[in-house]
Amino acid sequence: MKMTLEKFIKLHKLKTFFKFLTIIIVLLLFFFTLNLDFQDYIDGFTRLKGLVISMMRIDTEDKKIVLFKMFETIVTAFASSFIGVILAVLCSPFLATNISNKYLARFLTICFSVFRTVPALVMAAILVSLIGIGSFTGFISLLIITFFSATKLLKEYLEEINQAKIQSFRTFGFSKFTFLKSCIYPFSKPYIISLFFLTLESSIRGASVLGMVGAGGIGEELWKNLSFLRYDKVSFIILILLIFIFLTDSLSWFFRKKDSLIKITTYQGYKKSKVISKLVTCLILILLVYSLNILYEDTNKISLPIFLERLLVFFKKLSYLDFSYTPKVLLALWQSFLVAFFATFFAAPTAIVISYFASSVTSNKTIAFIIKIFINFIRTLPPVIVAILFFSGFGPGLISGFFALYFYTSGVITKVYVDVLESVETDYGLYGRSLGLKNFYTYLKLWLPSTYTNFVSIFLYRFESNMKNSSVLGMVGAGGIGQLLMNHIAFRNWEKVWVLLIFLIITIILIENLSEYIRNKVNN
Incomplete structure (x- = not known):
């Protein structure tokens, strides 16, 4: 079937519509999941501001x-x-x-x-x-x-x-x-x-x-x-x-x-x-x-006998798996998945914008150097530490985990994507200037499409990693499956720990395989 101009325009409009629809659905799901009103955000960031001020004094x-x-x-x-x-x-x-x-x-x-x-x-x-x-x-x-x-x-x-x-x-x-x-x-x-x-x-x-x-x-x-x-x-x-x-x-x-x-x-x-x-x-x-x-x-x-006894009990509990606990596990796992997904989803466009200013091939070299220092600072802090700081501002819950992963992921994706941009041999900036295009428009229409497959791969790798990170953040009160893991490990409820680990491992392996499949499709 031939692709006429009319069909192409209709298809383009349909794609644009579905893109906006997807963004709206994700935003609605995001606010519904976090269950916070606007005042909660204001109060949380106000407390966080006080925390940052108190941290300015170094002991x-x-x-x-x-x-x-x-x-x-x-x-x-x-x-x-x-x-x-x-x-x-x-x-x-x-x-x-x-x-x-x-x-x-x-x-x-x-x-x-x-x-x-x-x-x-x-x-x-x-x-x-x-x-x-x-x-x-x-x-x-x-x-x-x-x-x-x-x-x-x-x-x-x-x-x-x-x-x-x-x-x-x-x-x-x-x-x-x-x-x-x-x-x-x-x-x-x-x-x-x-x-x-x-x-x-x-x-x-x-x-x-x-x-x-x-x-x-x-x-x-x-x-x-x-x-x-x-x-x-x-x-x-x-x-x-x-x-x-x-x-x-x-x-x-x-x-x-x-x-x-x-x-x-x-x-x-x-x-x-x-x-x-x-x-x-x-x-x-x-x-x-x-x-x-x-x-x-x-x-x-x-002593070795005590260690071996504990280890034996740990593996023995595999035969006493408590699958009645499954509904609670699935709910916590779903929360961890949503935190990982939202953090990666919102970090991706943030990283695209910051990468424009952080790359020496698309921005002023001095500005790029300053932005790179800032990005290195963000990605250096482990997400767990950032989650604890947001926990002090917003209290226990998924919102602390989301912000921790969002800032960390924005830094990591930006850093890796800037390396990709600076390794491109073709000078798209020169092409853009010869056509009279502005720098940012050149970035969106030339640099970004030429490195699209790289960015998708980076995005998917970070999503895989964030699924692991989000499962850990619950251990410091940021919700999700990590909170259940921490509670049951502390009391050595190994039959429940095994159930949690089995579901977590299966989920991460499925996400990794799906991610690999999508990467191969995009690259081909």
Whole structure:
């Protein structure tokens, strides 16, 4: 059937109508779900303003304790990231369908997906109940999450390696170990280093809040001062946290870019780089052993028989699942889903607008630099901490979780999308100027359509991540399934905890698969 101009105009009008209808439905559902009137928003932001003013006064009285706890947090993040990535390097070839047996790879991928979907804070809360409070428990929980997450990313990377290169190495008849060492590892080495620093950044953010459930680190001090309404001390902790996360981000950026920043042009320079690499490896191993010793000594350890007894009870409760609890679980899960959806839905257009000012290819370079600093500040704060601050303004409920995820997601999407815009080789700004278009119109009509598929992928990835985050926010009073999890973990009602985890895992896996399907459709 031919597409006439009249049909095209009608189709365009119909698409526009459905877009506006979707936005109106989402807005109505949003206000209906939160169940707040306009005065509630005014009162909430008024209280939040008072909170921000009180945080302007910084109390450094506990600086020694805070710095020690920050050191503990970094040690936890470093040890869990390093060991987690090493284990992922060893295991990921068995999950890649182009390297391992396809049936084994698919089976292991399904098993790994189950563990990967459990949020770190939930994992830490369970392990604290089984093992005891302290940093070593936080290290184990982060190690588990890092291992499964890094394995997934490495598996996806390995599956993108050119099949011809793999087959050419296989024709030599190498053993499995030699094949992995001589073929797979050299191809993957730059990505593995990059992955380690990315997981380190993520682990520091994760480790900074584990103390809220007794898993050590700076989160313990943060939670204690929030409980006593000592916002002057809270602001100092957040400041220290921001500084260390910024330093980690900068270090991560340097190591990911070092090959392009440091050029080795002579054989002598190559030999020196090899010696330096060996020295750095030895230093890392020494730091790792030292870190593990610090974490182990800091934990209130229980005897092995008691731990095994608790673990046995934990798994025994799988045979006593309380499915009469299902209606309440589904309601809480629906609330967590809505918070994740609304936060991502509203953050997307916000990020599109901010990205225009934050990108050096669409805006003034000075303005872009200032906006980037602001964006880095927003995305540096873990959503749980932001949720606690909004909790002080709006009280318990979904609204605190929504605002926490909305601000955090806006920052993350903007940061990633700005990187996409600045990596585009075509200068659409030049095209726009030659046509006499204004900068913002050029951005909407040229830059945005050319990076549309990238933006959709970023949006879907953030929605997946926000589903995990929203399930955790309830643990600090922001509603949803996290609130139920926290209550039942505290009282060791494992039969209910298992039901909550099963529904949460199934939901996250379904969202991930749906997201992957949509991404593939958009990219194709």
